[in-house]
Structure formats: C-alpha cells, structure tokens
Amino acid sequence: MNTNSNKRFETRNIKPTAMRELVLKVLSEQKAAISLADLEQKFDKVDKVTLYRTLKTFEENKLIHSIDDGTGSVKYALCRETCQCNPEDLHIHFLCTKCKQTYCLNDILVPSVNLPAHFTLENINMVVKGVCSNCQL
Numbered sequence: 001m002n003t004n005s006n007k008r009f010e011t012r013n014i015k016p017t018a019m020r021e022l023v024l025k026v027l028s029e030q031k032a033a034i035s036l037a038d039l040e041q042k043f044d045k046v047d048k049v050t051l052y053r054t055l056k057t058f059e060e061n062k063l064i065h066s067i068d069d070g071t072g073s074v075k076y077a078l079c080r081e082t083c084q085c086n087p088e089d090l091h092i093h094f095l096c097t098k099c100k101q102t103y104c105l106n107d108i109l110v111p112s113v114n115l116p117a118h119f120t121l122e123n124i125n126m127v128v129k130g131v132c133s134n135c136q137l
Contacts, residue, residue: 033075096132
C-alpha cells in the first residue's frame with residue numbers, strides 16, 4: 001500500500017484492504033466522476049457487492065462524494081483532503097452534453113441558499129450542463 005493512500009484512509013478512519021486500495025487508485029486516476037458500471041469495467045473480475053460496499057464506505061467516511069447529474073447513473077469522485085461534505089464544502093458539477101463526462105468544479109462553490117425559518121440545509125446538488133474544454137476542440 002502506498003503512503004499517500006494509507007494517509008487518506010487513516011485520515012478518514014477507513015480500514016485499508018486490498019480492494020479499497022485498488023478502488024482508491026482507480027478513483028485518483030480519473031479526471032471526471034465515474035459511475036459504478038464504469039468503475040466495474042476498470043477491473044478484470046470484481047465482486048459487485050464488494051465494490052458497491054467499498055464506495056458506500058468511502059462515501060460515509062467522506063473520502064468520495066456522489067453526484068446525481070441527471071443522467072440516471074450516480075457518479076463518484078474523490079473529495080478534497082480537507083472536505084467534510086458540509087454545505088460550505090459543496091461545489092458545482094459540470095456535465096458535458098457531448099461526451100457525457102461529469103467534472104467537479106472544486107473552485108466554484110455552490111451559492112448560498114437562504115431557507116425559510118425551521119428548514120435545515122443538508123445537501124445541495126448543482127449541475128451545470130454545457131460542452132467541456134475537451135469537446136470544444
């Protein structure tokens with residue numbers, strides 16, 4: 001297990017396993033968010049239940065976040081190391097209408113929302129749709 005992965009697991013209180021290490025490696029190599037089906041294809045043989053449980057463990061421990069980009073397939077991306085997935089940590093996601101890739105725009109925060117009294121904000125999902133820089137070429 002490499003030191004960077006070990007540190008990320010330790011920081012998020014995740015027990016390292018071979019499968020978790022492999023999934024983290026694949027996720028860290030992605031430039032865009034990835035669906036469960038696409039992640040399955042990155043492995044020759046994988047137990048789908050184990051893979052799904054790994055993603056749920058990562059999400060519960062805020063190592064990754066899930067994105068509902070409107071495509072009908074939830075996608076996953078690594079969180080920044082300092083992210084706690086609180087409303088103030090949320091960022092905008094960009095869905096390219098040509099290549100169907102979903103990108104985390106980490107430097108563009110979701111605008112604040114002033115809710116009525118007695119409403120509590122837990123999560124915001126903001127997806128902007130357009131054409132990515134790769135498809136503009």
